[in-house]
Amino acid sequence: MSLDSVSKPLTLSDAWRQGMEILRQAGVEEAAADAELLLLYLLGIDKTSLLRDWRDPFPPAKTEAWLGLLERRGTGVPVQYVIGEQYFFGRAFGVSESVLIPRPETELLAEAVLDIADRLWNDSAVPPVVLDVGTGSGILAITLAAERPSWRVMASDLSPDALRTAAGNAERNGVASRISFVQGDLLSPFLAENVYPSFDVLVSNPPYIPSLDILDLQREVRDHEPRLALDGGTDGLNPYRIMAGQLPLLERLPRVVAWEVGAGQAEDVAALLRAAADWQDIRFVKDYAGIDRHVIAIK
Ligand code: GLN
Numbered sequence: 001m002s003l004d005s006v007s008k009p010l011t012l013s014d015a016w017r018q019g020m021e022i023l024r025q026a027g028v029e030e031a032a033a034d035a036e037l038l039l040l041y042l043l044g045i046d047k048t049s050l051l052r053d054w055r056d057p058f059p060p061a062k063t064e065a066w067l068g069l070l071e072r073r074g075t076g077v078p079v080q081y082v083i084g085e086q087y088f089f090g091r092a093f094g095v096s097e098s099v100l101i102p103r104p105e106t107e108l109l110a111e112a113v114l115d116i117a118d119r120l121w122n123d124s125a126v127p128p129v130v131l132d133v134g135t136g137s138g139i140l141a142i143t144l145a146a147e148r149p150s151w152r153v154m155a156s157d158l159s160p161d162a163l164r165t166a167a168g169n170a171e172r173n174g175v176a177s178r179i180s181f182v183q184g185d186l187l188s189p190f191l192a193e194n195v196y197p198s199f200d201v202l203v204s205n206p207p208y209i210p211s212l213d214i215l216d217l218q219r220e221v222r223d224h225e226p227r228l229a230l231d232g233g234t235d236g237l238n239p240y241r242i243m244a245g246q247l248p249l250l251e252r253l254p255r256v257v258a259w260e261v262g263a264g265q266a267e268d269v270a271a272l273l274r275a276a277a278d279w280q281d282i283r284f285v286k287d288y289a290g291i292d293r294h295v296i297a298i299k
Pocket of ligand 1: 099100101102103106133134135136137138139140204205206207228229230
């Protein structure tokens with residue numbers, strides 16, 4: 001279907017409907033929602049304006065750009081990469097194919113860390129130092145820094161491209177001066193004495209998909225999200241195994257370790273943590289589907 005196959009001038013609502021149809025025919029699951037996001041992006045408006053102005057004419061000069069966006073999404077590029085943005089914890093983050101797209105369940109990890117640290121540091125004059133390992137787009141580090149202005153935050157990633165994206169997002173969200181970015185693999189950079197301050201809270205949403213399972217993921221994820229952000233080795237547990245092994249080598253054990261895990265991995269990850277150190281409590285936080293999604297160890 002092409003946009004000029006209708007004789008009456010197109011309204012915004014017509015364009016949205018046609019976009020939805022084009023995406024649906026291309027096999028896109030969330031065709032309605034994605035067509036709407038793309039239309040808002042194309043027109044540079046928010047949803048409130050679209051709901052108010054849906055009878056307005058679709059600007060003919062934007063037809064080519066509109067079809068271009070639909071085509072990119074139709075070939076399987078995730079809508080967030082097409083528009084270059086995703087919201088997390090109420091803030092906008094720039095995303096490109098060098099970083100994982102923020103997922104809603106990761107907001108629950110940020111929330112749990114805020115809750116637990118608020119209680120643990122309740123009557124402490126010295127606020128916690130937080131490290132986000134594998135920061136990707138920077139969502140966890142930036143959210144924690146923005147929500148708790150007194151905390152000191154470090155964010156690391158193996159990928160220099162991801163760190164550039166995260167630094168841009170820190171700038172965009174007004175916390176760039178309060179986050180230190182560190183390039184390196186998992187906890188390795190932090191094992192060297194006197195290079196970085198020791199930290200009290202370790203958060204991470206590391207890659208945890210078993211290597212062979214990546215082939216079975218939907219095309220949007222498999223073909224477009226960075227493998228480095230997804231692939232957790234043969235059983236998906238490699239990053240946890242390595243970090244748990246590194247914990248006792250740190251100058252000081254963090255008081256809180258909060259990790260996102262894959263479906264069915266929580267017990268194994270808890271066992272790795274138990275083998276690495278003594279904890280007062282290890283608890284799981286469920287995601288919206290009722291799956292144990294976050295493992296939190298408290299000392
Ligand atoms: N920390 C980022 C996030 O939670 C990146 C995670 C990753 O790339 N595995 O989205």
